[in-house]
Amino acid sequence: FGFAALTFAWVPEPHIENEMDSLGFKQSARLAITELKKTLAEVGNFRTLFIYMVAYFFFIDGINSVTSLAGIYGVTVLGISVTALILTILIIQFVAAPCALAFTKLADVWGTKKALTVALAGWCVVIIGAMSFAPLQLDAHDEFGIQYDWDADADAYVVVVNSEIKALSQDDEEQAWVQQWEDVLPTELNEKITEKSSVKWSMDDDGDPAPKTLASGSEARISGFAESLVDTRFSMSISGGLLGDTTALGDDHPTNLGDGLLDFIPIKFRDLVWAPLGLGVFYQFLLLGVMAGGLLGGSQGLARSLFGQMVPETRSAEFFGFFGFFGKVAALLGPLLYATLTVMFDSRVGILSIGVLIVIGA
Template identity: 30%
Template sequence: AVIFATTALWWWGFGMMMFKWTPEPEIPSNMEWKGITNATKVAYSQVFNTFKEVKKFKVLALFLVAYLLFYDGVNTIASMASAFGESVLRIDQSMNVLLLLTINIVAVPMTIVFGKLADIKGTKFALMLALIIYCFVAIAAAGFAPLELDPNTDSDGDGVPDDANRYDFTFTYNETTELYEMETLYNRGYENWVGETASGDAEFRNNFQEYFPAPDYSVETSNESSIGKGLLVCLFILVMVALLGAGMMFIQKQELGWMGVLAIVVLVGVGIFGASFLAGQATQSDNEVKTITKDNAASIVTNFDNATDHRFSIIFVGGPQSGDAEVGERHPTQVDQGGPIDWWPKTVREYVWAPFGISVSMQWIILGMFVGIAMGSAGAQARSMFTKLIPETRTSEFFGFFGFLGKSAAMIGTFLYGIASSVFDSRVAILSITLVILAGTFLTSRVDLEEGIRVAEEEDARNRGQTSE
C-alpha cells in the first residue's frame, strides 16, 4: 500500500509540473463547455467517429495495426515476466523490484540515445531496432536457467555445501538438540511452497509431508495484523498522501524551477524512507525453529527413490543423513523436461551461465538491462512516429484513440502465451510472443512516413481553412 501511495505521489508531482510548465500549441476550436455529462458523450462519440475516419488516413491505419501488434507483444512479456520468473526460474519475488529498478535506470539514458539515433537514421529505423532488440530479449529469456544444484562442493570447508541455501528445504543437524532444523528457500515456509490440495504437489505431499514439521494451512495465524491495525495503517497512508501532496503543491506554487523539482524528489524520498522505516518497525519476525527427528529425516531419505515427480529439492547438512539430497524431476534446475526447446536453455547454461558462474538472479538483472534498452525507446519512438502521422488540429482526438488502443493491446499476446504454455511449456510461450512483435515490426517497415505526413498536413490545412471562415 505504501508503494502504491508513494508511486501515485510521484506521478502526481511530475505530472503537475508537465501541465504547468510544458507549452501547448493553440488549436482553434468552436466547441463550448456544456458540462461533464455532455463532455462524456462527446468524448465517446468522438472515439467512435475517429475510428470510422481512420480509414481516410491509410498510412496511419497501417501504423495503428502495427502498433496494436508489437505493443501487445511488449505488454505480454512485461505482464508475464513475474510468472515466468517464479515458475520457470524460481526467482525470489523481491527480484522483480530490482528488475523494474534496472529497467527504469537503463531506460532513461537509452531513450535519449534512441532519440539521437532517430535524428540521424529516422524514427522508423529507431523504432524497428528497438523492437528487434525486444525480440532478442524474449529469445534470451527462454535461455535463462538456474545453475545445477551441487550437494557436495564445500569451498570454505565449514561443513555446509555452497548450494545449501539454494535448496527449497534445507535440514541442518543441531548437535545439541540432536534434531534437524528446517529452513526454506527465501524463508517462505513449507505452506507457501507446497500447495495444500494442488494436484501437481500430490506425490510430494504423499511421500514426505508426514515427516516434515506439521504444516499450518489455516487462514488465521498469530501475530498477524487485526482489522483495527489494518484500518490504522490505511489512515496513516491517507494522512501521509495528504501531507506530501500538500507539500508538493506548495513547492510548485513557489516557481522554484529545477530547485522545486529537486525539493519534490527529496520530499517523496523522505516519505518513502519514513514509510519503510515504520513498516520495518511494525514487522514481527517469526523466530520459531521448525525441527524433525533423526528418524523422520531417515524416512524422508528412504522415500527419495519413491517420489521423483515433483518440483522441489531437499538437502540434509550434518548428522546421520549428511550429504543426502533430492531434486525433483520438475525442479527448475532440471532444464531438460521434454520440452521442444529445452535444448536451448541447456546449451546456454552449459556454455555461458555455468562457466561464468552467472546465477539466475544475475540473469534476471541482465534481462532488466536489455528490456530497459528497448522498452522505453520503443514506446517513445512509437509515440513520435504517431505524432508525425496525425493532423496537429486533431491531436487530442487522435491521441485519445491512441491511448484507447494502447489499453486494448493485451489480448493477442496473452491468448497466444496461454495456448503455447498449455500445449508446450512457458519457454515456448515466451518465444511465441516474438511472432506478434515481429508481425508488428514488419507492418511498421511498410509504413510510408512521407505519405502519412502529407495526408496529415492536408487535413490540417482543410481544418484551419474551415475555422478561419
C-alpha cells in the same frame, strides 16, 4: 502526480476554433459513430498510416506483455525470490530514463524509423534471453531447498530448509503431501489459515528457518520422503549418516529442464554460457531487466514520435485517438496468448509467442 500538476499549471490550453456546444450522451455517441465511419471510409487515403497502426498493435502488445509478465515468469519459471524481483524492478527505473534520452539522440542521427527498428530488434533479443535463462544446477549441499545433516551427538538427523525456499502453497495436494511427511520436515501450524488445516515452514523469532531434530531411526521415513519428492517443486540433500550424499530433485523444480518443448535452449545456454560464467538466475534476470528497461522508454517514445510525423496536423486528435485505442486493445492479446500456450505447452513457448507478436509488428 507532481509532473502532471506542473503540466496543468504551466501549459496553457490551446485555443479551439469553432468549439462545439456541449452534447448529451446520445448525441455524443451518435456523433462519435458518424465520425468513426468517416475515418474508416478514408482508409485508402491514409493507407500507410493504418498499416503502421496495425503494426503498432502487434509490437506494443508484445512489449507490454513482456513488462507485465516478466515478474510472473521470473518467480514461477526461473525461481527467483521476491526480493530479487523487487530489486530488479528498482534498477529498471534508473536505467529507463537515460536510455530513453539515448534513443532520442539515436533518432536524431539515424532517423526515428531506424531507431525504432533497432529498439524492436532489441526486444527480440530480450525474448530470446528470457527463453535461454535457467537456474544453475544444484551442487553444494546448502544449495538444496530441504537439507538433512547428521548430528552425531543426538544420533539423529537435523532438517532445515534453505532461506530462499519457496513458501508452501495452500494447494490441497501440496498441503496433503507435506502433512503426510511432517514428521521428517521442519513445519509448523499456519495460524493465519483458519478454514482448514495448513502448515508452513518453521521459522524462528528472527524469521530465519528453524531446524528440527528428528527422532532416531528416521532413515526409512527420510528415504520414503526422498522418493515422494519426484512429483513436486522442491529439492533435498542429505549430508552424513547412513544416507549421506543422497539428493532428490522434483520434476517441477526450476533447475529441472528437459521436458519442455524448448528446454533445449536454456540447457545449452546453461552449459555453454551461464555455468562457465558462474551467473546464477538472479544475475540472468537482472540482465534481462536492464535490457528491457533500456528499451522500454525508447521504443514507446519512438513509436509515438513516428506516428506523430505521419499524422496530418489538422487531424492529429482524431488519429491519436485511434492510436491510443489500439494500444489499449492490444493489452489483451499478448497475456491471453501467453496463458493459452503456457497451459498447452510450457512457459517458454508462451514467451516465444510474445516474440512472434513483436516480429509481426516490426
